[in-house]
Amino acid sequence: MRRRTFLAGLGFAALQLAGCGAKPQTTPDYVLTYADNQPAGYPTTQGAQYFADLVQQQTGGKVVIQVKANGEYGSEQQVWEQLAIGGGDFARVSLSVATDDLPRLNVLLLPYLYRNADHMWRVLDGSIGAEFLQDFTAQGRVGLSWYDAGARSFYARQPVRSLNDLQGKTIRVQDSQIVIDMIRLLGAVPETTAYSDVYSAFETGQIDAAENNWPAYYSMEHYKVARYYMADEHSRVPEVQLASGRTWDALPEEYQQILQACARASAQYERQLWAQEETAARKAALGRNAELPATGAAAIPETLRRLSAAGGGDTGRVTTEKGTSQVKRLTALRLCCMERRCLCNVARDDLAEPQSPQHHPVGRAH
Numbered sequence: 001m002r003r004r005t006f007l008a009g010l011g012f013a014a015l016q017l018a019g020c021g022a023k024p025q026t027t028p029d030y031v032l033t034y035a036d037n038q039p040a041g042y043p044t045t046q047g048a049q050y051f052a053d054l055v056q057q058q059t060g061g062k063v064v065i066q067v068k069a070n071g072e073y074g075s076e077q078q079v080w081e082q083l084a085i086g087g088g089d090f091a092r093v094s095l096s097v098a099t100d101d102l103p104r105l106n107v108l109l110l111p112y113l114y115r116n117a118d119h120m121w122r123v124l125d126g127s128i129g130a131e132f133l134q135d136f137t138a139q140g141r142v143g144l145s146w147y148d149a150g151a152r153s154f155y156a157r158q159p160v161r162s163l164n165d166l167q168g169k170t171i172r173v174q175d176s177q178i179v180i181d182m183i184r185l186l187g188a189v190p191e192t193t194a195y196s197d198v199y200s201a202f203e204t205g206q207i208d209a210a211e212n213n214w215p216a217y218y219s220m221e222h223y224k225v226a227r228y229y230m231a232d233e234h235s236r237v238p239e240v241q242l243a244s245g246r247t248w249d250a251l252p253e254e255y256q257q258i259l260q261a262c263a264r265a266s267a268q269y270e271r272q273l274w275a276q277e278e279t280a281a282r283k284a285a286l287g288r289n290a291e292l293p294a295t296g297a298a299a300i301p302e303t304l305r306r307l308s309a310a311g312g313g314d315t316g317r318v319t320t321e322k323g324t325s326q327v328k329r330l331t332a333l334r335l336c337c338m339e340r341r342c343l344c345n346v347a348r349d350d351l352a353e354p355q356s357p358q359h360h361p362v363g364r365a366h
Contacts, residue, residue: 026061030255032089032247035079037071043277044092044147044239045069047270051090051241054262063255065090084140086246092147094239096176102135111182111234117151120236121271133240140245144263147241148274150213151233155226157208159293163232169208172198179235195220202226211235218281223290231292241267 034052036045045067052065073079073088076097082088099105114120123129124146133143154160156169167187173179175192183190188209193201201207202225210226211234217223241263248256286292 034090035073043273051266145267147239172210214281
């Protein structure tokens, strides 16, 4: 008993000494987790940490979010499933992971949907993007913000100057039905080789071409075996920042509002980081072995028409009337732009649905 009292007294004295000149420590009300499958230092994980730091600051230390990178909590698919049952609190996943459960999201994965990055962010940061974020609620998750993952382009062992040059070639793609459909419509053969095996597949002649963004192309050194980068930017697949519905419902409304604001701020930060990463990778690849052949896009409009026409068909991509409307709405805008025309009354930043099918004369570009 005496020994315990002595030790307790020492402990109390130590606490008093430690408190001299030091700020009192805030005890958090919530300690939450955040999953990302990319390594530390990658734009998405840096964005996640920025989000966590902002939340802790804005809540006065009452909400602490611990970011775990390198897939510590499992693959994106596993994390996606865990969020629905409260097995995790927050995560960043590719939109393609969610399309099996939310097929309407496939409209955002259509090839050649956007003119450029600014066009995509006008859509996703506007009313259309907000509407799609609401879709996650029905699946036990809460959509918070859109992250960037760059634009995917074709690259090959031989020069590719137009989509016609891809006909008959075997092209490595992600195991996504909408991408596989696109490759077949281009007259090429899709191959879903593992990402880690793409380099050797080029070396052995198993594939003729592949598609990915500049950072992946450079970091995996694919420029050494497939030097011709088409830069057609056929696909911009956004990533989404999510919260578990169970976690969200347990938080006070005050904290929910702070989390939403911090998520939007972190998305802007991540996009800046991604742009820097993309620019650096492009410059580095072109400084090594990569080439950018002059390209054309004459075959794109017809290909997109054929793919979007199947959007509400047997693939199950879009299963609601509302979703089909989104297909028509977004692909019509994209086709119009590719034909260098302008929809008369597309005035709002969120690209509101046009009221008239009339167009300005050819040559009046946006």
